[in-house]
Amino acid sequence: QVQLQESGPGLVKPSQTLSLTCTVSGGSINSAGYYWGWVRQHPGKGLDWIGYIYYSGSTYYNPSLKSRVTISLHTSKNQFSLNLDSVTAADTAVYYCARASDYGGHDAFDIWGQGTMVTVSS
């Protein structure tokens, strides 16, 4: 059974880079056909898609964040990561990592991590 777990600093200073890692257990990040992505939830708000990376390495980002975000695969560690540059208080949120699967042409996030709260503050 595949499980995901986020890790990283809970507090980041403004203008610095937010870096989170998602560790995948119970399955390989190299498995064909999966996307590995990040979603965030601002306090009291809904879910926002940040982006994802295909198992082959192709990346897809939300245009609203594209200039600041990088998602990478780390296959030797069975992990993938999120870097978000030049953060502000508006980036304070719970960050979830998730796996997207292809269900007969319909992609959906079918496995999620528990989420990690990141606060941007000096």
Place this chain on the structure above:
Amino acid sequence: DIQMTQSPSSLSASVGDRVTITCRASQSISSYLNWYQHKPGKAPKLVIYGASSLQSGVPSRFSGRGSGTDFTLTISSLQPEDFATYYCQQSYSIPWTFGQGTNVEIK
């Protein structure tokens, strides 16, 4: 970006009630619509994919309908474990977008 609008934003219901949540897309998304259940402090859970297909392990009291711009999620007989926030999400085009959520509360 495709805007997803859910209604109602919240509802109060009793165990055993039939509950329907609506999701409307700002343009046609065919059947590229997923539904998630989210409880506080927990990982979101996929309930319905492709507008009407039940995710493995999800009880059959959950059902989804719709195509194009209008979609519904129905819980035929609400159970205590179903009280949560439900989100629709389109996977028709990048960026994927979510509805604002519907909070299902105990009456």
